[in-house]
Amino acid sequence: MSPAANKITTRNARFQQWQALLTNRNKRQRLRAFVVQGVRPITIALDRGWAVEAVLFDADRRLSEWARDVLDRAEGERFALTRELIVELGEKGADAPELIVVMSLPSDDLGRIPVAHDFLGVAFDRPTSPGNLGSVIRSADSFGAAGVIVTGHAADPYDSAAVRASTGSLFAVPTVRVSSPHDVFSWVGSHRAAGVPIQIVGTDENGDADVFDVDLTLPTLLVVGNETTGLSAAWRDGVDRVVRIPMTGSASSLNAANAASVVLYETTRQRLRRPLGVASG
Numbered sequence: 644m645s646p647a648a649n650k651i652t653t654r655n656a657r658f659q660q661w662q663a664l665l666t667n668r669n670k671r672q673r674l675r676a677f678v679v680q681g682v683r684p685i686t687i688a689l690d691r692g693w694a695v696e697a698v699l700f701d702a703d704r705r706l707s708e709w710a711r712d713v714l715d716r717a718e719g720e721r722f723a724l725t726r727e728l729i730v731e732l733g734e735k736g737a738d739a740p741e742l743i744v745v746m747s748l749p750s751d752d753l754g755r756i757p758v759a760h761d762f763l764g765v766a767f768d769r770p771t772s773p774g775n776l777g778s779v780i781r782s783a784d785s786f787g788a789a790g791v792i793v794t795g796h797a798a799d800p801y802d803s804a805a806v807r808a809s810t811g812s813l814f815a816v817p818t819v820r821v822s823s824p825h826d827v828f829s830w831v832g833s834h835r836a837a838g839v840p841i842q843i844v845g846t847d848e849n850g851d852a853d854v855f856d857v858d859l860t861l862p863t864l865l866v867v868g869n870e871t872t873g874l875s876a877a878w879r880d881g882v883d884r885v886v887r888i889p890m891t892g893s894a895s896s897l898n899a900a901n902a903a904s905v906v907l908y909e910t911t912r913q914r915l916r917r918p919l920g921v922a923s924g
């Protein structure tokens with residue numbers, strides 16, 4: 644049986660703290676927590692064993708079987724909020740969510756990303772849009788990537804817009820923030836030394852090869868550049884190859900999230916057609 648709920652009927656200090664988690668990155672970092680909305684993200688987070696700090700629910704309605712199940716399964720404190728308050732935290736205008744969860748932030752440790760001989764990962768360099776970042780995480784999950792790395796001064800994967808755009812994939816694919824590409828190069832180097840020959844493949848409209856001409860069945864880290872400026876100089880110097888997506892229309896490039904999806908799809912296509920490590924021709 645779930646523990647008794649605390650009632651919240653005013654915008655007290657606790658409520659203001661939850662509001663700040665939605666909009667204030669520094670507050671999320673300081674409190675090591677973030678807000679999760681939506682049936683699918685909350686369900687995946689619980690199924691994957693993410694730590695729950697609090698469950699907030701609408702005190703003014705009869706809860707669905709799903710919401711009652713979350714209250715039974717999740718750890719953390721329970722808070723019964725008035726309809727007006729939970730609407731504010733739901734960020735959906737007039738539609739009040741049944742239930743919202745406050746999750747603990749995981750560590751930004753590259754060791755969270757599993758590396759095997761069929762490794763596929765994605766690095767996103769200085770993304771500016773939380774929505775784009777969430778979409779890349781969703782695509783990484785869809786095409787079987789082991790993890791996503793966010794480098795540099797970037798959008799926060801725990802921003803509510805990024806969490807929503809990932810549609811729950813944030814909880815299925817380890818997503819790790821690091822300050823510099825050099826942190827990634829050191830991590831890749833340690834795995835190369837351990838026998839996993841990870842290649843680092845950048846994506847850019849001026850790449851030196853079409854994406855389908857590069858062997859992506861090898862252990863691969865795909866790197867997607869900033870939406871406006873592309874790959875940083877550090878990434879350009881550190882990648883093994885830079886690939887381009889052939890385009891025939893008037894547009895010169897794709898949105899960063901779309902480009903990531905195309906290259907991830909091509910990686911999956913190659914791996915389904917040709918087993919890992921089997922030479923072509």
